[in-house]
Amino acid sequence: MVSHKGVDYTKILKRYDVEAQNETTPESVAKKMLPSDPTLKKVAETVLYMKFKDVGPAVTEALKTVKPLSVINDGLVVGMECVAKLYAEHIYYLPEIMMAAKTMEIGIAIAEKQIPGGRETKGLVVMHAAEGDPHDIGKNIAAVMMRSSGYSVIDMGKDVAVTDVVAEVVKSKPMLITGTALMTTTMTAFPHAAEQLRGKGINTPFMAAGGAVNRDFAESFDLGIYSEKAPQTPPIADKIKAGYDWRKIREEWDNIVGGA
Amino acid sequence: MVSHKGVDYTKILKRYDVEAQNETTPESVAKKMLPSDPTLKKVAETVLYMKFKDVGPAVTEALKTVKPLSVINDGLVVGMECVAKLYAEHIYYLPEIMMAAKTMEIGIAIAEKQIPGGRETKGLVVMHAAEGDPHDIGKNIAAVMMRSSGYSVIDMGKDVAVTDVVAEVVKSKPMLITGTALMTTTMTAFPHAAEQLRGKGINTPFMAAGGAVNRDFAESFDLGIYSEKAPQTPPIADKIKAGYDWRKIREEWDNIVGGA
Amino acid sequence: MSVTRYTKMAYSSADEMVFGTAKSPVSYGFGIKVGAGRVIPELNYAPRPGSEKDPARLAKEYVDYISKDVLERAVTVGFPDVQLETEWVSQMGTPKMAIPVVEGQKAICEKYHEEYGINCAVRHTIPDQREAGEEGLRTGMKGHHAYPEALFKAAEVACENGADVFSVETMGGKELSDYATTNGDVVAFLFGVGYLGSIDMEYVWKEFVNICKKNKTIAGGDTNCAGANTAMFMAGGYLDNDVQRTYSAVTRAIASARTLVAWECGASGPDKDCGYEGPIAKSIAGKPCAQEGKNCQCAHCDLQGNLMAQVCDLWSNESVEYHPEFGGSSVQCWLGSLGYEVSLMNTAIATGQEKTLRDLYMISDRSRGPEGYVLAYDNAYKIGEAIAKEGNNLYLRSRAAGITAAKLIKAGNEAKEIALTNKQKDVLVNIIKDLEALPDSEDKFFEYCDKKYSDLVPLYNKKNYGF
Amino acid sequence: MSVTRYTKMAYSSADEMVFGTAKSPVSYGFGIKVGAGRVIPELNYAPRPGSEKDPARLAKEYVDYISKDVLERAVTVGFPDVQLETEWVSQMGTPKMAIPVVEGQKAICEKYHEEYGINCAVRHTIPDQREAGEEGLRTGMKGHHAYPEALFKAAEVACENGADVFSVETMGGKELSDYATTNGDVVAFLFGVGYLGSIDMEYVWKEFVNICKKNKTIAGGDTNCAGANTAMFMAGGYLDNDVQRTYSAVTRAIASARTLVAWECGASGPDKDCGYEGPIAKSIAGKPCAQEGKNCQCAHCDLQGNLMAQVCDLWSNESVEYHPEFGGSSVQCWLGSLGYEVSLMNTAIATGQEKTLRDLYMISDRSRGPEGYVLAYDNAYKIGEAIAKEGNNLYLRSRAAGITAAKLIKAGNEAKEIALTNKQKDVLVNIIKDLEALPDSEDKFFEYCDKKYSDLVPLYNKKNYGF
């Protein structure tokens, strides 16, 4: 047996993860980003620290003095922005995102009730995993990211037939459709769906994503745009909201996702 | 030091080349294929055994009793057909092909002079390696194969500008154009050339070949057809002669090259 | 079929395990002998988009293009053996699509075997398209796709038409492992994969083994791709930040207790390449296992590329999409990579140096990350022992696997054998705490989890597991 | 620059040579040390079709896509070192196209080095676009592209703008080697590559070394890609039937005498991966060499995938076209393959097992074919000795290399170490006969060949070689 004791590992590998670990704490990021108003700060902190038991009381308390839309945008959403920042800096990881998002949603649900006619989101997105494709984790994560950036989402689930996707789009008129495929043999559903949509005069961008899909494929059919990673979706959606059509998204893709 | 003496190589590798080597001799193949007429047989044998010193005398001798076209087709070409068969059966290799072809060409040159107006070949092919591409061995081999199957060839060489290719085609009206590219950054010349040809109303099939080119690429532009290996070209050319256009070649590609 | 639980180790020491040899070798196909003294390359591929359109096109893609290319290249380079693996695309759920592929691959193997004497065989890995929730993993539930009947039907189609080896990556527990991994909840993983997943494995594998027996197909095995691989995949490498690798390492150990069940139901191995739990499972059962690593970069890159070769019997590329490269088609390029690695291993065997090479593979990645650390064959053996000790109890053995793995990492970190980031350490400490806090009684465990996850995981439905 | 011929071996025995260590290590770039006790992966790539259209696109492709992907993956998996190699596409002949690429790659290396501490560097391999025949390899000939001035200009552009290592694959002798290989004429090869090619190397490398010195760029080396690699490529594997592998093996030995010339002119290594003659050249000169094999399947598959790693200092994938795969981009997938192989070699070094692993690599392919047989380090060393013995005479040393290689194969075949087909044997016997029949006098050799090939090879023109 060759012994591994005393081996000089520096020749073999470098633990960049350990060397590069970020000693920043959630607190130090929070200090720079959290609202100064103590009531809103408390709300934001429940999201930042994923306290889904505390978020209800904190929001209810805040609503006594602060307008509901401000509780959402200047409290809950700011907390989530801290979380996103911490995620980008490798201090928070996926579970924190998931739990913080859940916390935020509980808070929003309470605040929203006080807004006549409900809260207006940035826009509606219809999401699904392709017909025949059971891989849905990526889509689920992307859905959470979209919700936490202020979009409303209709999540149609996985293995969704092309006809169902088209019907849903016709019905609910989203600003963006997303499809996830992790198999080379299921991603072919996207151009079909896009074609049927075009046939009905619908020009909504169709974002093709998921492990099997690459940018070339996503841009090989009309309406198709690409997103590589879940966190890239909100910046793209923001551009669509700002009036970009699918052609313009394609042209500026590198710049749009550059920061994400 | 780990010793290789006495190692049981059967666990590691299998010398399929040694196991499968063909014990057939050129003689046994020749016996079945060579013409029975002794004069023509002698001509064919000079090609089969690559005797470029003997081919001249043998052809001159034969021309005394046999028509020049028959000397070519029933003597020299039959010899070359034997060579092709031996090549296919892994008894002859490339050098034999090259030398036999050279032998045949010497013989043809002599016989041809006796045909009023020269010999008619199966058709004219314009061949080149792409602009910027210095890789030309594959093209050179393919050119030899085409000549030995009875086509005449204009070999434009390597690093040939698109405009030169187009000009040559306009001038000499070949039945087939071939381009070789071994670099991903030079093969893009082919669609350009094809487009310019189309612009001039020329619909001659444009065969894209060489290491960098694959069937998808070759068939991604109008006129484009594919050939993977040099020996596949003559069967494709034969179909073009038989009236196939580039679309039909594409459709039946698998069948056409199946045997080659 | 009866189920025989493992309560003892197949190997008397970790050092006894090595690549190319298993306690119980298996022979099949055209001359293939797995675990019988040499490693065999296993090549897996995905058809090009569009080839799924009709049966003729799909069969052409799998047989005339992919299989032919692979066999041709194997002969060109002198590889004595090659195994093909076809992971069925979802369209192969209908026999019309599946049969020409299965038959065609059998026929082309026979042709090459006869023409050149190359040893070859095909593994068919059918998809488990059952869905949790109301849909149902078991008969008599709502399943609009009428599963699990469709799953067993697919198994029959594969076995009756020429599969040499049969595998599945079953879904039992996936609804919980998806939740567990995205939320960092190791107890949910233990409940879903270690416990419920094992119960589901038993349900389906008894039937699979019957079907295989009837058709003289080798029942290979299962892997927890849906659980531990998803975790590992998402944990990624040093620049990824979704899932912690200490979490992923522990899920791997838990998954190994589940993977064993196929073999306990009578399957014989080789199990599937993406079952990174192979070293653990092999240490307990002595059955041959397929593995992947260094030469599966086409499919993914993990932190134990060399280490995974240490005790493999088949060496796989996981999967590559069929497309052209300078060096031939993609399947040929990756076969070349696999084949040369296998040649190196077999050279080591032929010269008596196999343990040295095994150790080099292992040391290369032992400290690269916690996942490789727990799979290093000495640690894998210890996890195996923990499982075998509680072999008769599906819950306790998976928990023991998880705790043992976690503690091995902790001890290794303290001994400076394996560095961890602070975050990895935090997560590890919590995992140990969470797993140790669980009740020792299976019933109490079920009760606790059933209640907790009924709330948290909408798709969870105990009926799927016969409760 | 003066030229110092090698007449002695750098190593006192074959067994002294091993991967990762060279007698004369070389340092450059951001922390790269080649031949100094560990092997380094070298990743080479080809841009996607269309990216050559304008300078911005080409730079984006090489820098923002390819280089970034590679560096990112290296950090993700924990590889301590990585070298990039850019083989210039023909469009980079104009400085406008080349400069942004060279500068951009330098900058991104610096960025990753600073951010993560990864050791990295870029090798630039410029194209030799000179053409034989009337066109001319030397100044003052007709060359409508104005070579060789353009060649030296390209070298300046590379070195002035940030190349860490400089290489070329020069063309001297190609007109003859093309003829030789397609017609199976080993004397033409000896004349073209061994003799005229060496003369041309001296002509260009004196100048390259000057340019490198001026710019503090490392002058790496040259390889006979146009000759011996073309032969090997065309000889292919067991199902190919263009060129005999005994012929190809002998051309490799002849080429090694040519490759040496760059180093004799003052280049320091590392030479190029596709110079399979590396083991021979290293045995004589002790300078580090790059090699390729098992993990260059993306570019081609030969019969010595493992063997080529035996004494390498850099380990390369030869080249892969940039495109997506399941596992990331193609460059990332092949970097993973390379990096893990390198990790295995470095583990062997770190545990004192490097000679064992070297021998396993070598034995794996020693009997796979004659090309690997002559490159097995013990045989390579013997060929090195034959060259060194006649070191001062470019003709005699190449001939000695060829004859020695041929006789080694013959003896190995008789000793049943290396099987040969009858055809391979026939060709081998003729090669020995043809080479031995040549005169011992350089002048007579030149006279004989000059006459013979003036007739047979239209492009041959002795003016290209200063005659």
Ligand code: B12
């Ligand atoms: C986990 C996994 C599974 C799990 C899936 C669990 C789940 N809930 O999703 C299970 C076990 C179910 C599974 C099953 C199968 N799988 Co699977 N699987 C994988 C694996 C290992 C990881 C996938 C994964 O979850 N990645 C992590 C997530 C986070 O990544 P992701 O989805 O790509 O998402 C990221 C981005 O794409 C993006 N994204 C995704 N969606 C969206 C949407 C939007 C809007 C945006 C912006 C971004 C975005 O964001 C995410 C990251 O930020 C891959 C390997 C691989 N290389 O991909 C194989 C893989 C996808 N599977 C494969 C196969 C073949 C199968 C099976 C068919 C095998 C079989 N025969 O049984 C079955 C499917 C059976 C069926 N029903 O047809 C192949 C596909 C090959 C092909 N043909 O193309 C792969 C590539 C593995 C391989 N063999 O190499 N698999």
Ligand code: B12
């Ligand atoms: C030999 C070779 C060379 C020789 C070429 C000698 C010659 N006379 O052709 C030389 C040394 C000159 C050379 C130079 C370069 N090369 Co080069 N070369 C190769 C190599 C190793 C083998 C090519 C070869 O001859 N194959 C054998 C022949 C027979 O194959 P073939 O041409 O493909 O032909 C077959 C078929 O394609 C077909 N075929 C071909 N043409 C035709 C035509 C018809 C009508 C038909 C029917 C069939 C057909 O039939 C043949 C078989 O039956 C390849 C490796 C590879 N994987 O391809 C690299 C390769 C092509 N070269 C490459 C490169 C980068 C270069 C250089 C740019 C390197 C540099 N920076 O210096 C330079 C070019 C410089 C310049 N001027 O721009 C890259 C290309 C990468 C890319 N960008 O796409 C490759 C792929 C190597 C690599 N790095 O992986 N090279």
